[in-house]
Amino acid sequence: MLHRPPELAGIFDEIPDDYEARTDYPDGLWGVLVEQCGLGPGCRVLEIGPGSGQATIPMLERGAHVTAVEPGAGLARRLRERTAGFALHVIVSRFETVDISEAEYDLVASATAFHWVEPSVGLAKCARALRDGGSLALWWTIWGDPERADPFHDALRPILEVKAPQLLEVELTPQIYAQDLEARTGQIEAVGAFGPIHRHVFRWHGEHDPVAIRRLFATFAPWLALPAPLRAELLNDIEQLAAGPFGGLVRRPYQTVLYVAGRLPRP
Numbered sequence: 001m002l003h004r005p006p007e008l009a010g011i012f013d014e015i016p017d018d019y020e021a022r023t024d025y026p027d028g029l030w031g032v033l034v035e036q037c038g039l040g041p042g043c044r045v046l047e048i049g050p051g052s053g054q055a056t057i058p059m060l061e062r063g064a065h066v067t068a069v070e071p072g073a074g075l076a077r078r079l080r081e082r083t084a085g086f087a088l089h090v091i092v093s094r095f096e097t098v099d100i101s102e103a104e105y106d107l108v109a110s111a112t113a114f115h116w117v118e119p120s121v122g123l124a125k126c127a128r129a130l131r132d133g134g135s136l137a138l139w140w141t142i143w144g145d146p147e148r149a150d151p152f153h154d155a156l157r158p159i160l161e162v163k164a165p166q167l168l169e170v171e172l173t174p175q176i177y178a179q180d181l182e183a184r185t186g187q188i189e190a191v192g193a194f195g196p197i198h199r200h201v202f203r204w205h206g207e208h209d210p211v212a213i214r215r216l217f218a219t220f221a222p223w224l225a226l227p228a229p230l231r232a233e234l235l236n237d238i239e240q241l242a243a244g245p246f247g248g249l250v251r252r253p254y255q256t257v258l259y260v261a262g263r264l265p266r267p
Contacts, residue, residue, distance in 0.1 A: 030062075039176075196261070
């Protein structure tokens, strides 16, 4: 699996007010969480890496009580602003070091964030936090789908080849996240605290106007790590590409992969 230095995760805290440019998760995912994991009124949820609330808000709107562990103080501030009036408790901490009560939660969830957690520590802590019979739900959106045509990616590639070829290295593309996902089942099984792991794949399309596609790319870690002048130039290129050849509407194929596993009874 790809090694992701924990300090790199902090780069997202530089854009706390812009992170909600991330696309929402597909409706089918929420159906699985409601039907198989009991997400609904009164459900006690521990969320890992909520960012500014892309998954938190839909869970709260379904009546859940959420404890969210977010390492970025700026993102935590923005999350609190967006969820005023909801049953939400935010803890600013890395998940590996936070103190979590045992068997307190019905659902432990992480949305496109658990790859920043050390799995050998994080998954054991998830098992400890869940009540017997509770559910672990980890999911990731992959910003692409190699099995479907993606004209915008094809049009963007020549620009990146000239200006930032490093962004085309496998380690910085959606393909590496797809490879990571293949290892998730084995990691969860290795904990020895979960029952059968069910994998759900949702294939969908995102639609973006020029400003929205620019804002979305501006939330990707490899792009945030670029020198500011180069990042601004490339984001301008993306916006102009979307406004010109794509006529103001970019439609891209995405996929979201969800893993669900039940907490086995404690001995």
